[in-house]
Amino acid sequence: MAKVDNPRAVAGDNSGTEQAATKFAKDALKALVERIERLEDEKSSIAQDIKDVYAEAKGNGYDVKVLRKLIAMRKRDQNELTEEMTILETYAHALGMGVFG
Amino acid sequence: MAKVDNPRAVAGDNSGTEQAATKFAKDALKALVERIERLEDEKSSIAQDIKDVYAEAKGNGYDVKVLRKLIAMRKRDQNELTEEMTILETYAHALGMGVFG
Amino acid sequence: MAKVDNPRAVAGDNSGTEQAATKFAKDALKALVERIERLEDEKSSIAQDIKDVYAEAKGNGYDVKVLRKLIAMRKRDQNELTEEMTILETYAHALGMGVFG
Amino acid sequence: MAKVDNPRAVAGDNSGTEQAATKFAKDALKALVERIERLEDEKSSIAQDIKDVYAEAKGNGYDVKVLRKLIAMRKRDQNELTEEMTILETYAHALGMGVFG
DNA sequence: TACATTTAGTGTCGAC
DNA sequence: GTCGACACTAAATGTA
Numbered sequence: 001m002a003k004v005d006n007p008r009a010v011a012g013d014n015s016g017t018e019q020a021a022t023k024f025a026k027d028a029l030k031a032l033v034e035r036i037e038r039l040e041d042e043k044s045s046i047a048q049d050i051k052d053v054y055a056e057a058k059g060n061g062y063d064v065k066v067l068r069k070l071i072a073m074r075k076r077d078q079n080e081l082t083e084e085m086t087i088l089e090t091y092a093h094a095l096g097m098g099v100f101g
Numbered sequence: 102m103a104k105v106d107n108p109r110a111v112a113g114d115n116s117g118t119e120q121a122a123t124k125f126a127k128d129a130l131k132a133l134v135e136r137i138e139r140l141e142d143e144k145s146s147i148a149q150d151i152k153d154v155y156a157e158a159k160g161n162g163y164d165v166k167v168l169r170k171l172i173a174m175r176k177r178d179q180n181e182l183t184e185e186m187t188i189l190e191t192y193a194h195a196l197g198m199g200v201f202g
Numbered sequence: 203m204a205k206v207d208n209p210r211a212v213a214g215d216n217s218g219t220e221q222a223a224t225k226f227a228k229d230a231l232k233a234l235v236e237r238i239e240r241l242e243d244e245k246s247s248i249a250q251d252i253k254d255v256y257a258e259a260k261g262n263g264y265d266v267k268v269l270r271k272l273i274a275m276r277k278r279d280q281n282e283l284t285e286e287m288t289i290l291e292t293y294a295h296a297l298g299m300g301v302f303g
Numbered sequence: 304m305a306k307v308d309n310p311r312a313v314a315g316d317n318s319g320t321e322q323a324a325t326k327f328a329k330d331a332l333k334a335l336v337e338r339i340e341r342l343e344d345e346k347s348s349i350a351q352d353i354k355d356v357y358a359e360a361k362g363n364g365y366d367v368k369v370l371r372k373l374i375a376m377r378k379r380d381q382n383e384l385t386e387e388m389t390i391l392e393t394y395a396h397a398l399g400m401g402v403f404g
Numbered sequence: 405t406a407c408a409t410t411t412a413g414t415g416t417c418g419a420c
Numbered sequence: 421g422t423c424g425a426c427a428c429t430a431a432a433t434g435t436a
Contacts (some may be wrong), residue, residue, distance in 0.1 A: 032158055036172055039151045046144045053137055063289055070293050087265055091272050094329045127296045164397035170390045188372045195366035234360055238374055241353045248346045255339055
């Protein structure tokens with residue numbers, strides 16, 4: 001098991017007058033970690049929401065795969081998109097594929 | 102297969118009395134897409150927040166790479182724990198044993 | 203740690219005249235597992251070869267991303283491909299995107 | 304960006320003295336694609352072998368799902384072990400400690 | 405910039 | 421036959 005249950009492991013030194021400072025350091029680290037974990041929870045939650053929306057859309061007859069492609073395309077730079085399609089056609093043509101006419 | 106049970110949902114046909122229905126369908130698609138994009142924006146926003154927190158932590162002298170590892174480990178350990186219980190049960194079942202009996 | 207070092211754990215019963223049979227069962231399981239792991243090693247090895255070829259191609263000026271797309275397209279059923287493109291165009295048109303003309 | 308340092312490699316231009324060079328480029332692309340496809344065939348073949356082994360195991364009364372979990376665990380445990388050592392070292396370093404001391 | 409890790413998407417399998 | 425879960429593959433991100 002790899003979990004670090006004991007923050008003391010981080011401190012390295014609990015002797016003498018360092019105790020208070022060490023405790024502060026431990027608390028700060030703990031707060032930091034928990035702050036990040038809270039944000040990651042939120043992110044996961046929204047990711048789940050997105051999945052739910054797609055599932056609902058599927059129930060309404062939409063083609064989810066195509067929806068995803070569509071949204072991905074809307075995100076991408078137009079120039080890049082057309083350029084990529086161009087080179088894809090070029091390659092396809094070089095191989096004698098007729099997909100793009 | 103790119104299935105569409107109800108092609109009318111996104112049909113380009115605007116003739117006759119279909120106009121209103123088509124418009125509704127278009128609006129529905131538009132609303133759906135924008136809803137997803139809004140959620141993805143939120144997700145990206147939170148991802149950005151996380152990056153900011155890491156950057157701030159780095160400014161405070163934390164080792165970001167180590168932080169990431171730590172958090173990943175904390176996340177994974179829970180999964181491992183539950184997975185280990187799962188496989189134990191599963192394994193017991195596969196051998197025809199009663200629940201841990 | 204989740205590793206099952208001791209196959210005896212699988213047996214559940216080593217008493218009496220069951221010992222020999224249990225040993226056979228253990229050996230059979232061990233052989234099975236190792237057989238699968240050997241095959242997975244081979245698979246990983248070839249996967250690595252493929253990565254190497256792509257890297258080499260990249261060094262020769264090929265666009266790896268496009269190459270992957272191209273090869274993926276060659277694998278897919280033509281009817282499915284064109285149908286998916288059709289519906290994608292339909293959706294895109296409904297949203298007023300001009301990508302496909 | 305779909306970069307192509309050497310567009311000549313796949314150019315469709317067949318005019319003048321470029322013909323021979325173009326043909327070479329086409330052949331090179333074709334050879335490359337087929338080489339990758341051959342490797343992918345091998346990979347698929349082995350993947351199929353693995354599936355067959357699992358199917359055979361299932362026929363012999365093994366619980367395939369459990370088998371998969373077992374094998375995944377065996378693979379992961381090695382990684383975890385080494386990862387745990389890595390993070391320990393990393394962590395020690397982040398705290399300014401000498402190597403484990 | 406190239407590499408490695410992590411995350412999303414796609415295809416496959418088993419259950420109902 | 422459809423639905424949902426799992427595993428695998430491919431893309432994106434972050435780091436050195």
